[in-house]
Amino acid sequence: MSVFVLEIGTEELPARFLPGLERELQERLAAFLAEAHVDFDSIVVDSTPRRAVATVQGIAAIQNEAEEVVSGPPVRIAYDAEGNPSKAALGFAKTQGVELADAFTLQTDKGEYLAVRKKIGGAKTVDLLAEGCPAIIAALPFPKKMKWGSLEYTYARPLRWVLAMFDEQVVPFAVADFTSGNTTRGHRVHGPGPFVVPHAEKFADVLAGQCGVTLSGAARRARIIEEGNALAAAIGGSVLWKDSLLDEVQGLSEHPVACLGGFDASFLELPREALLTSMQSHQKSFGLEDKDGNLLPYFLTVLNITPVDTDVVRKGWERVLRARLEDGRFFWRNDLNGSFDGWLAKLDNVIFLAPLGSMGNKTRRLAILSGSLAGKVDASLAADAERAGRLSKADLVSEMVYEFDSLQGIMGGIYARKMGETEVVAQAIAEQYLPAGPDSPVPSSLCGALLSIADKADTLAGCFGLNMIPTGAADPYGLRRCCLGITRIMLDKQITLSAREIFRAAQAGYADIAWKLAPEDALEKMVEFFTLRLKNYFVSQGYETLLVESVLNAGAEDVCGVAARLKALAAFSSSEGFGQAVLTFKRAANIIRKQGEEAGVTFTGVVNATLFEDAAEKALGAALEEVAPRFEQLWEAGDFDALFGLLAELRPAVDAFFDNVMVMCDDVAVRDNRLNLLYSLVHKLGRLADFAALQM
Numbered sequence: 199m200s201v202f203v204l205e206i207g208t209e210e211l212p213a214r215f216l217p218g219l220e221r222e223l224q225e226r227l228a229a230f231l232a233e234a235h236v237d238f239d240s241i242v243v244d245s246t247p248r249r250a251v252a253t254v255q256g257i258a259a260i261q262n263e264a265e266e267v268v269s270g271p272p273v274r275i276a277y278d279a280e281g282n283p284s285k286a287a288l289g290f291a292k293t294q295g296v297e298l299a300d301a302f303t304l305q306t307d308k309g310e311y312l313a314v315r316k317k318i319g320g321a322k323t324v325d326l327l328a329e330g331c332p333a334i335i336a337a338l339p340f341p342k343k344m345k346w347g348s349l350e351y352t353y354a355r356p357l358r359w360v361l362a363m364f365d366e367q368v369v370p371f372a373v374a375d376f377t378s379g380n381t382t383r384g385h386r387v388h389g390p391g392p393f394v395v396p397h398a399e400k401f402a403d404v405l406a407g408q409c410g411v412t413l414s415g416a417a418r419r420a421r422i423i424e425e426g427n428a429l430a431a432a433i434g435g436s437v438l439w440k441d442s443l444l445d446e447v448q449g450l451s452e453h454p455v456a457c458l459g460g461f462d463a464s465f466l467e468l469p470r471e472a473l474l475t476s477m478q479s480h481q482k483s484f485g486l487e488d489k490d491g492n493l494l495p496y497f498l499t500v501l502n503i504t505p506v507d508t509d510v511v512r513k514g515w516e517r518v519l520r521a522r523l524e525d526g527r528f529f530w531r532n533d534l535n536g537s538f539d540g541w542l543a544k545l546d547n548v549i550f551l552a553p554l555g556s557m558g559n560k561t562r563r564l565a566i567l568s569g570s571l572a573g574k575v576d577a578s579l580a581a582d583a584e585r586a587g588r589l590s591k592a593d594l595v596s597e598m599v600y601e602f603d604s605l606q607g608i609m610g611g612i613y614a615r616k617m618g619e620t621e622v623v624a625q626a627i628a629e630q631y632l633p634a635g636p637d638s639p640v641p642s643s644l645c646g647a648l649l650s651i652a653d654k655a656d657t658l659a660g661c662f663g664l665n666m667i668p669t670g671a672a673d674p675y676g677l678r679r680c681c682l683g684i685t686r687i688m689l690d691k692q693i694t695l696s697a698r699e700i701f702r703a704a705q706a707g708y709a710d711i712a713w714k715l716a717p718e719d720a721l722e723k724m725v726e727f728f729t730l731r732l733k734n735y736f737v738s739q740g741y742e743t744l745l746v747e748s749v750l751n752a753g754a755e756d757v758c759g760v761a762a763r764l765k766a767l768a769a770f771s772s773s774e775g776f777g778q779a780v781l782t783f784k785r786a787a788n789i790i791r792k793q794g795e796e797a798g799v800t801f802t803g804v805v806n807a808t809l810f811e812d813a814a815e816k817a818l819g820a821a822l823e824e825v826a827p828r829f830e831q832l833w834e835a836g837d838f839d840a841l842f843g844l845l846a847e848l849r850p851a852v853d854a855f856f857d858n859v860m861v862m863c864d865d866v867a868v869r870d871n872r873l874n875l876l877y878s879l880v881h882k883l884g885r886l887a888d889f890a891a892l893q894m
Contacts, residue, residue: 199239199256200365201398202327205382206335207359210247213449215340215354216415219243219250222338227252230330235262236323244413246452248358248383251413253401257364261326263319268294273303273310287312324364328371331362335373349374359383363398384409385453387503411452418448425456426484426498433458435486435494443478450482451502459483459516463495465523468530469612475602476522481515529597533609538617541592548594551675553711554660557591563707564590567652570703572645575693579622579645586626586649589614593627607631633683640683640690647687651700654680659704662724665714681731688757696755698725729754736764744892745771751888759836766838767887770845779849783879783889786852789861790880791890793873801877809871814851814858821851822878829882841886852879 204227211219224243231238231254239256270276270290277283283298291298296314304313336351343352351357351374362369362378371378382401383391388410395401405411412418422444423437430437448454465473470493477483483499497519505511546558554560569584593599593610602609611628615621622645629646630653632639641647661667661675668677684700687693701724705717713720732754736746741764749764770776794801810816825844832840861872883889 200259200323202252202254202257202323202364202369203361203395203398203401204252204331204369205359205361205401206250206357207361207383208248208250208353208357209355211245211355213247213446216245216247216250216449217445219338219340219354220245220415223250223252223334226334226337227254230334231257234323234326234330235264235319236326237262244415245449246411246413246415246418247450248452249411249413251401251405253398257323259323259364261319261321261323263317265315265317267304267313268316269304269306270294270301270312270314273312276312290314324367324369327362327364327369331369331378332371332373335360347375351375359392361395361401363395363401365399366397382409384411385503388453412454415448418451418454419444422448422454422456422500429456429458429498430486430496433486433494433496435488435496437498438474438485438487440478440484443482443484447482447500451500453502453504455501455504457499457501457508457512457515458496459499459512459519460496461516461519461523465527466493466495468523468526469609471605471608471612472526472530472598472602473523475605476526477519479602479604480522481519483515483519525601526598529601533596533598533613534616536596538589538592538613538619541595542588544595545591548591551660551664553664554708555711557594560656561588561591563656563704564588564649564652567656567703567707568649571648571652571695571700574695575648576644579648582620582622583626583645583648585619586623586630586645587652589619589623590627590630590649590653633686635679636682640687644691647691647693651684651687651693652704654684655700655704656707658724658728659701659720660708660711662720662727663705663708663711663713663715663717665720667723667727677727678731681728682735684728685732685735685757689761692758694756694758697728697757698755701725701728725755732757732760736761741768742771745887748887748889748891751891752884752886762836763838763886766842769839770842773846775846775849779845780889780892782849782852782856783845783883784892785856786876787880787883787888787890790873790877793862794877801874803874803878803881805875805878806871809868811868812859814854815872815875818851818855818879819875821848822875822882826882833885838886845883845886848879 220243224241228241237258238254241252241254243250243252245251271286275284276287276290287298287301290312291301291314294314294316296316301312301314304311338353340354343354344356345352346356353374357374357376359381360373360376360378361380361382362371363380368380369378380395381392382395382404384393384405389408391409393404393408395404402413405413412421423439426437473493474485477485477497481497481499483497486494486496486498488494499515501511542558542561545561546556548557550557550560564587565584566587568587569580572579572583589610593613594606596609596613598609599606607630608628611624614624614627622643625643626645626649629641629643630649632641632646632650641650657675658677658680661677666675684697688695698721701721705721715723729750733746733750737743745767746764749760749767752763754760790801793799805819807816807819810819825848829841829844832844859872861869861876863869863872
């Protein structure tokens with residue numbers, strides 16, 4: 199077996215492009231080889247800012263061969279009465295490149311057909327790759343593509359070389375204005391090249407040696423951590439590693455070298471978050487702390503070169519960071535001379551969303567909504583929640599947040615502590631934007647959780663009222679993220695408030711808005727949108743789609759209730775007899791839907807036992823009467839496992855009812871009584887799940 203290496207050399211790519219590039223190149227090359235019936239053992243794709251490299255190990259030199267049967271015209275058309283071949287038969291043989299004598303009769307369901315056996319495959323893999331690689335490279339997707347020179351060709355950045363080798367042989371093809379070859383280029387300083395690669399197996403050695411390039415992103419990351427930890431240990435500290443920044447800095451380098459710098463200790467008067475943001479966001483550097491968790495006046499950065507004089511390079515980084523920290527200290531001191539009252543006045547001139555008024559208006563709504571939610575969850579928090587809502591956006595007009603917008607909320611919490619607000623208020627302000635994504639933490643405090651829910655619900659209510667509803671992939675105001683955030687917070691804090699009522703309360707906070715949707719219409723669309731996001735969330739947690747839909751159809755407004763019912767239904771679905779139970783209860787639900795909703799008839803669930811004629815209906819009536827109080831007790835306790843257990847108790851009586859009782863009998867009174875009996879059953883079941891939505 200052989201080795202194939204494809205290297206696409208470019209101008210420097212943004213670090214954020216690399217993960218997607220690696221994934222797409224691997225998937226597209228694997229799909230191409232599979233479709234071409236070329237065997238291989240593995241495909242590994244690595245990238246640096248200047249290259250993407252696919253290495254295929256154990257690749258076959260020859261495409262797999264196979265025999266296929268190709269059918270032609272029916273035998274009755276292929277030969278005349280005397281057995282002479284017709285033009286159709288001769289043409290078929292010629293088209294397939296065989297002698298007519300090699301054809302045979304193929305018996306099919308539709309009759310006898312002339313057919314031939316052909317061997318396919320057997321092409322050289324090099325020839326197949328020469329044809330396929332240009333298309334694979336051209337089809338690679340990027341967030342943005344560009345043209346260069348006079349070419350119409352597009353790629354993330356201008357191409358500079360292409361290496362394609364199958365063992366020692368060049369795979370010849372053209373892409374843009376380059377022809378593939380056996381030469382590569384290395385680090386711009388430590389090994390610019392070009393260098394000839396004698397064999398595909400030697401590519402990695404040439405890159406690591408002559409080129410001075412560390413190809414693997416994982417290896418670059420490990421090197422940065424190892425060197426950084428050693429430098430930090432030498433001064434008695436440890437590096438505050440941040441995964442997202444590590445991914446970025448390893449993606450910015452081909453030859454990573456850790457470098458330790460320092461700054462004046464007086465800058466430590468700045469809040470920890472402001473210092474780290476200055477280092478991480480602007481200088482792509484990491485902070486350091488001592489064993490007690492205190493920040494040290496040092497930073498760790500990553501170079502893309504082994505410098506001749508490290509001290510000169512270090513001083514350059516220190517000079518740039520010092521300017522950033524000087525700005526930060528100026529903003530910090532100015533902000534401490536300000537006040538929340540002054541900032542709140544300025545918020546009235548900051549637009550939230552043009553038709554929805556200012557940020558000042560939003561904070562007034564949040565004060566009312568947060569306080570109201572707290573009153574329903576924990577009345578002792580109401581005053582703090584109201585205060586946190588009013589102050590929540592004040593830091594948006596602070597100088598620190600104006601410079602470092604990623605600190606919004608965080609600085610608000612810090613300023614709240616400095617200016618005498620309660621710890622509950624300060625923490626809520628700091629946590630109001632959480633969770634920031636599907637994997638980020640939710641607020642740790644209940645007051646912060648309620649403020650975050652209020653903030654997201656207020657945005658949803660405003661956007662839906664203006665008919666700014668997400669469609670397809672377009673969600674400019676992050677409304678899907680708002681729904682996910684509300685869901686995660688409610689589940690984490692076990693908040694059992696109705697989503698519909700939260701949205702209704704959020705709508706009530708708006709006044710004198712020229713809505714594009716009537717409030718009730720907007721509310722229904724909001725609840726529908728929220729329910730769909732709930733479905734996506736629970737499916738992403740591993741639950742079967744039909745189970746999720748069944749539970750949501752029974753009620754989706756109490757998120758915690760949905761989660762508990764879904765967990766219980768999932769457990770019930772794995773029990774013996776679940777399938778038959780679904781069919782039984784689904785039959786009852788279908789009868790009630792057909793005879794009730796579809797026929798325009800309303801059932802009450804009130805049953806007259808004196809109208810029971812059959813022992814089976816008497817038994818079902820008695821079973822439902824006996825179960826009813828237990829059902830309500832278990833429902834109040836939220837014991838949904840036990841509730842689904844009651845269904846197992848009821849099922850024999852329901853089965854016997856269907857086996858022995860004619861529901862749609864001629865006697866109208868008896869028929870209606872039997873339908874009401876089934877309705878009382880279905881009504882209880884419908885609070886747990888929509889069995890009609892399940893398929894068995």
